[in-house]
Amino acid sequence: MLSDPMLSDSVLSDSVLSDSKDGESMSPHAADAPYRTGSAPGTAPEPEVLVRREGQGGRLGRLTLNRPRSINALTGTMVGLLDAALRDWADDPTVAAVVIDGAGERGLCAGGDIRAIRAAVLAGTPERALAFWADEYRLNARIGRFPKPYIAIMDGIVMGGGIGVSAHGGVRIVTERSVLSMPEVGIGFIPDVGGTWLLSHAPGELGTHLALTAARIGAADAITAGLADHYLPADRIPELLDALRHAADPAAALAAFDFAAHTPPPGHLTTDRAWIDELYRSDKVTEIVAALAASPMPAAAADAAEIGSKCPTSLTVTLRALRAARSMTSLEAALDQEYRLARATLTTADLVEGIRAAVVDKDRNPRWSPASLDEVDPAEIDRFFAPVDDELSLAAAQPDTAAQSPVPAR
Structure with a gap:
């Protein structure tokens, strides 16, 4: 295990990495917590996740990701703290609901330091990344089956691992500042943390579009794609938290809150869905790119160019994974597949090269190998999906699939 493994599945863009702020001020929804982020010189560091209980009898569990200087990038320690709290609270009858949010003003979670993944591979110790992913995927599965309201405040940047700790929850709230993305194909990886489950069950081919282009979307499009449930202006988040905190029944307070009174800034997926469904329906990336390039729609041509810049092997694996996940019956099954794919990805040159070029x-x-979609070897793709000796086996551990993370109707 890494002593401080900032290993994540997400891709932090250059702009996200290069303009980090100290983050000592807290976002409006985290400001009411009895903690401040950022330790004063000479004091003990604060925990990477603030875990506390609030409200009448401590009925509201609060989890605040607390690494604002890195936009709350997930570490192994954070995954462990989140998993332990949820494990305890699931069986505690005095906890009625859980809220997760992020400290700082920039976002819930931008993923993690992908430099550490590259360093582990180059050092010949890819098992460090695999250990992190195994723990993270178990956490994602726990969130998907959490038996009480799990309320994710998806304010600001929510990418990769940030999607994993939020979008599998039962109540997912976005704001005018929300920016969601699963951008893994841009560094030679695949959408994981249950991303293939969520995207494959998005309406029509919206998930295929988001996975292959790594597009960033706002609040309205997140709701359209089934990654979020409610829109609420950021300045009303404290009011929501107060209602949950002071209610005898947080679930009833949540149901009574006036989410419907607010409309998010307009998105584009609803109006674009017709051509997206038509042009992304193939099971071959080459055919999707050809259809997009031949379309008279300017946005379609732009998508073709965007996909053309991504890793050919990652694109091919991702599309096959999405199609496979579409027929799966549980989040756990998709996570099992993603673990197998992540393991195979660590053996390629593309992941190291993609991270080099990005950060x-x-x-x-990036100099992808192979460099084009036409050169991708089908046998190499089959290798990604082949069973391995140390499967994650999350699906096998579940007696049924009755409780699942939110999946919208297609």
Whole structure:
């Protein structure tokens, strides 16, 4: 295990990495917590996750990701703290609901330091990344089956691992500042943390579009794609938390809250869905790109160019994974598949090269191997999906699939 493994499945863009702020001020929804982020010089560091109980009899569990300087990028320690709290609270009758949010003003969670993944591979110790992913995927599964209201405040940047700790929850709230993305194909990886489950069950081919282009979307499009449930202006989040905190029944307070009174800024997925469903329906990435390039829609041509910049092997694996996850009956089954794919990805040159180009040298000119979709070897893709000796086996541990993370109708 890494002593401080900032290993995550997400992709932090160059802009996210390069303009980090101290983050000592807290976002409006975290400001009412009895803690401040950022330790004063000479004091003990604060925990990476603030775990506390609030309200009448401590009926509201609060989890605040507390690494604002890195936009709350997930570490192994954070995954452990979140998992332990949820494990305890699931069986505690005095806890009625749980809220997760992020400290700082920039977002819930932007993923993690992908440099550490590259360093582990180059050092010949990829098992450090695998250990983190195994723990993280178990956490994602726990969130998906959490037996009480799990309320995710998806304010600001929510990417990769941030999707994993929020979008599997029962109540997912976005604001005018929300920016969601699963951008893994841009560094030679695949959408994980249950991303293939969520995206494959998005309406029509919206999930295929989001996975292959790594597009960033706002509140309205997040709701359209089934990654969020409610829109609420950021300045009303404290009011929501007060209602939950002071209610004898937080679930009833949540149901009575006036989410319907607010409309998010307009998105584009609803109006674009017709051509997205038509042009992304193939099971071959080459055919999708050809259809997009031939379309008279300017946005379709832009998508073709965007996909063309991504890792050919990652794109091919991702599309096959999405199609497979579409027929799966549980989040756990998708996570099992993602663990197998992540393991195979660590053996390729693309992941190391993609991270180099994105965040090390920052030349944004990855040299993929192979360099084009036409050169991708089907046998190599089959290798990604082949069973391995140390499967994660989350699905096998579940007696049934009755309780699942939110899946919208297609």
